[in-house]
Amino acid sequence: MGIIIHSLESVSFKDLYAAFSSAFKDYDFSLNADELRRMLDRRGYNPQLSFGVFFEGRLISFVFNGTGMYNNILTAYDTGTGTVPSFRGLHLTQKIFTFSLELIYQQGVRQYVLEVLQHNHKAIKIYRKLGFETQRNFNYYSAKLSDIVPVLQVNHTACRILPSDLKNCLNQTAWFDFHPSWQNDRASLERGIDNLDILGAYEREELVGFVIFEPASGDISSLAVAKDYRRKGIGKSLLKSAVSHFQSDVLKFTNVDCDCESVTGFLSSLGLTPKGQQFEMVRKI
Template structure:
């Protein structure tokens, strides 16, 4: 008989094997350090994460991050998984249902998650649990060696240099869409030392920026002032990211499908669309 309880007493060394086994069939595998970094960035809270145990072994789990989203205290599903031998028993749904009173008691007013669109079974389960689709996302991934930048020379009137998070936070008018949970400023601040922030300046004024995690190859944010687009700034920023990338690939996870300009930008630089996700929300 499985018991469900908080993960606040579960060590990371016991969590990692369960995570690896649950996601063993996924195309992209992550190692222990990558999982640790991912959980930190996404605000993982063991106290408000829950799992099912059989004979003291974690067999199903939901790892929750806690933070602000659209000015509301939010629980974010950083990862839900079940070991293969225990699937088909509705464990993930039971863990979610049992966790709600604890989350509400902690002042959490909504639950947020992302799910691959082709995972129709999971989408169906979440809809039955009361989630609704709030946005649709693309994700782009390309081996670094296969990226083909547009041949567009940046004018000498622009200067590319490192900048600060504060400067990026002051440039939200550049955005075409609000970043997803894992790409938000709050997420970036949790692991700020892992990121490089690069800006494009014209007459000492920021006109474009990108926020990049070299160890994972992840482009968290890239934005250019609407007054300075189609002048090669985005491609110049991308070129700088490629120079400092330490990963074998480069990726942009969770760009809004409705934003045609970002889709065209990545495809023009041969960073290819690999899949789509739903962002889903449930008020608690």
């Protein structure tokens, strides 16, 4: 049996994880099985519209796709792409994309979205050849809690920090200064709700800010404050309460729009500097 390409619909999670671990074993990046499962669930993994290359029955290259509405367009999102080391250099990723585009189109998908590290010039070159164009520039941030906690001390704020409701928080669309990326968009947060905590800032019973975060990873998925209540320490108060629930010793912000000065400025005021940058790339289908 030679190399074949087909969907991942019948592939077990055990085999998906084995291929994923092998593909990323020489990267400065790793996920255990539970973390991978959470990532796939939250990002809308669709095995019927995800595809892989198989050699003698073994998954050797893959594209995990999520599907859903994004900017009011039915979208496929590249949740994870990789090739096991011994099969690199064979252009398998390009072959998967080429194979899958017509099948995805037949299911009504009209755009493909992905994110790629800006220093990964090889991958960017491949994606551009496949017709992807840069949509936005994102920063990502991380800091040790031991460094960030002292910065989060607030002299005084009248608000109370209490558990809150996802729907109520996400309905405050006027508080967002940029449209969230796929993994932090409303649908992704709704899918991942079992692994998220939500805290609201209340002043005289009125919700004036919120933070949505994943305690296990330290990922801040969404942080927003009503515009009339900014520069009053509410953002810091929310983060201070959030990190007290962390099981991780690291605080992370992923996919912050580089052009959003209000958010990048707030993070800079906490002493956070970008650890890297990503492109959000889109291909119309």
